[in-house]
Amino acid sequence: MTTKARSRRVTLALDILNHGALILVALLFLFPFFWMVSNAVRSNAEVLAIPVRILPNEFQWDNFQKTWSELPFGRFFLNSLIVAGSVTIITVVVSSLAGYAFARLKFPGRDALLLGYVGTLMVPAIMLIIPLFLIVNSLGMVNTFQGVILPVAFGTFGAFLLRQFFLSIPNSLEEAALIDGASRLRILVSIIIPLSMPAIGLLSLFTFIAQWNNFLWPLIVMTGQENATLPVGLTHFQTQQGTQWNYIMAGAALSMLPGIVLAILLQKLIYNSIALNAGMGGR
Amino acid sequence: MEDSAVATGAPAVLPRRRSGRHDGRTAFLFLLPSLLGVLLFLVLPIIASLALSFTNWKLLGKPAFVGVQNYVRLFTADPQFWTVLRNTLFFTVEYLVLNIVISVGLATWIASLKRGQRWFRVVFFLPTFTPGIAVAIVWMLIFAPGGFFDFIMKSLSLGVPNLLTDQTLAMQAVIIVSLWANVGYNTVLFNAALDMVPPSYLEAAKIDGASAWDRFWKIRLPLISPTLFFGTVMTAITSLQVFDQIYVMTRGGPGNATATLGYAIYQRGFQNFQMGYASSIAWVMFALIMALTALQFWLQRKWVHYDN
Numbered sequence: 001m002t003t004k005a006r007s008r009r010v011t012l013a014l015d016i017l018n019h020g021a022l023i024l025v026a027l028l029f030l031f032p033f034f035w036m037v038s039n040a041v042r043s044n045a046e047v048l049a050i051p052v053r054i055l056p057n058e059f060q061w062d063n064f065q066k067t068w069s070e071l072p073f074g075r076f077f078l079n080s081l082i083v084a085g086s087v088t089i090i091t092v093v094v095s096s097l098a099g100y101a102f103a104r105l106k107f108p109g110r111d112a113l114l115l116g117y118v119g120t121l122m123v124p125a126i127m128l129i130i131p132l133f134l135i136v137n138s139l140g141m142v143n144t145f146q147g148v149i150l151p152v153a154f155g156t157f158g159a160f161l162l163r164q165f166f167l168s169i170p171n172s173l174e175e176a177a178l179i180d181g182a183s184r185l186r187i188l189v190s191i192i193i194p195l196s197m198p199a200i201g202l203l204s205l206f207t208f209i210a211q212w213n214n215f216l217w218p219l220i221v222m223t224g225q226e227n228a229t230l231p232v233g234l235t236h237f238q239t240q241q242g243t244q245w246n247y248i249m250a251g252a253a254l255s256m257l258p259g260i261v262l263a264i265l266l267q268k269l270i271y272n273s274i275a276l277n278a279g280m281g282g283r
Numbered sequence: 284m285e286d287s288a289v290a291t292g293a294p295a296v297l298p299r300r301r302s303g304r305h306d307g308r309t310a311f312l313f314l315l316p317s318l319l320g321v322l323l324f325l326v327l328p329i330i331a332s333l334a335l336s337f338t339n340w341k342l343l344g345k346p347a348f349v350g351v352q353n354y355v356r357l358f359t360a361d362p363q364f365w366t367v368l369r370n371t372l373f374f375t376v377e378y379l380v381l382n383i384v385i386s387v388g389l390a391t392w393i394a395s396l397k398r399g400q401r402w403f404r405v406v407f408f409l410p411t412f413t414p415g416i417a418v419a420i421v422w423m424l425i426f427a428p429g430g431f432f433d434f435i436m437k438s439l440s441l442g443v444p445n446l447l448t449d450q451t452l453a454m455q456a457v458i459i460v461s462l463w464a465n466v467g468y469n470t471v472l473f474n475a476a477l478d479m480v481p482p483s484y485l486e487a488a489k490i491d492g493a494s495a496w497d498r499f500w501k502i503r504l505p506l507i508s509p510t511l512f513f514g515t516v517m518t519a520i521t522s523l524q525v526f527d528q529i530y531v532m533t534r535g536g537p538g539n540a541t542a543t544l545g546y547a548i549y550q551r552g553f554q555n556f557q558m559g560y561a562s563s564i565a566w567v568m569f570a571l572i573m574a575l576t577a578l579q580f581w582l583q584r585k586w587v588h589y590d591n
Binding site: 015018019022025026029030032033035036039047048050051052093094095097098100101105106107108110113117120122123124125126127128129130131132133134135150151152153154155156159184185188209212213215216219220230231232234235245248249251252253255256259260262263264267268270271274275277278279 | 418545548
């Protein structure tokens, strides 16, 4: 055997070892997901039984259905869908309009205003919780969908992101349309937005997921149980009488499903967007 | 926006005329929804929050101006505030260091693979896309007395007490959960940055006899340092605001062992209705975020390399 062949064999062995070790780490990392599902399909007594069993004695798959009847879980799901969906739609519409103005239109004070927009990104959300609640309260919107949706739907990040993307679209396309007499709104809707689907998709995805996962704001605004979003609804399984661990695990698994499916389906888009971030890092 | 009087309300842009004045009017209309939202839900709350922090408002009744009394009370009279501040800084420092070390390690490890990189990225990224509350609830079951964590510790005959009921260890449980939930974002971020390092640099160094260790410290790390800096700043900002995990797992306990600034704002504001006092805590948090960010920008001159 030549030394070359041997060294190739050593490299291959090291490669397999390297992959194997990381697979082991990845499996350990995935354990909480496994633990969640494994406990979602046992009886509550078995969840609490000592010693701990890795797999349930008896699989109760119907726990997933019972979760929907134990609490208005379907309603929580729908509420989350309404909130995350509405915030996403408003964010995309409002950000497209503002992003276009910043990217393509000349007006006095534009650069200063843009700087102000970027500056607000530094303000931590939790700091504004109290005054936001007071504003929502004085508008009579506590425990309403408007109350939970509107205050989070006008963030400045989307306008900035879309402005950056719009800038990369050639001006010549627009000039031709202007000469043909198209209005700016028409240009935005039928030229710029169709060309910006990657950026708009990205903004929609991250807005939707952020709102789907949001906890503190809905916790404060949605005071009634029937209006709770999923994350808030999950905490309703912890009652004075004790915790229905099996149902709460089933509920947690169901609440994680959309995010997990999106993360797997859209992994390329997510990676590209984060890579874009990485490329701009610190600049 | 002095020239944006839109009393006529007609958004008509005349064809073939694109003077600055018409642009101004269109721009105003395009920006209007965003501006209204930003003024009502961002600018007004910022001002209101600062103003509130100088009042004693308790939601009922009229607020009275009390000057800097809230801040004085925070720093001199509130027996819990220093604990809360210390907890927050403790969490931020330990969590930040571990997050960066683990995510750089995982990112480099994933980058060393010949195949399947994207699947490992997805695995570590999954928790970032799932509700933090669901994550915290699952971990609460793992850490519950007699739960999986205790079972493992007992099986290995390690004398580790239950994390959630132990004053000195409870914060470690919160840190473990936060790491699991968030380390994936930085892992993907740093992995993407590593992907952009030109392979020719690494090959050249290899030919010159640089060890793998040297190539990591002297080539890859400096080249991704702008991204590393960005990730560190963003992670620090979010970690000072930690709330969800604490709300679900410990409610600030046992004792005050895991009460952080974020939790204190919630507790004072929405359980005790001390809106003024809670607002002053929020501004202390903001000052802390600014200070930490400024410190990081100052430190970056020593370790971040920009190529130009």
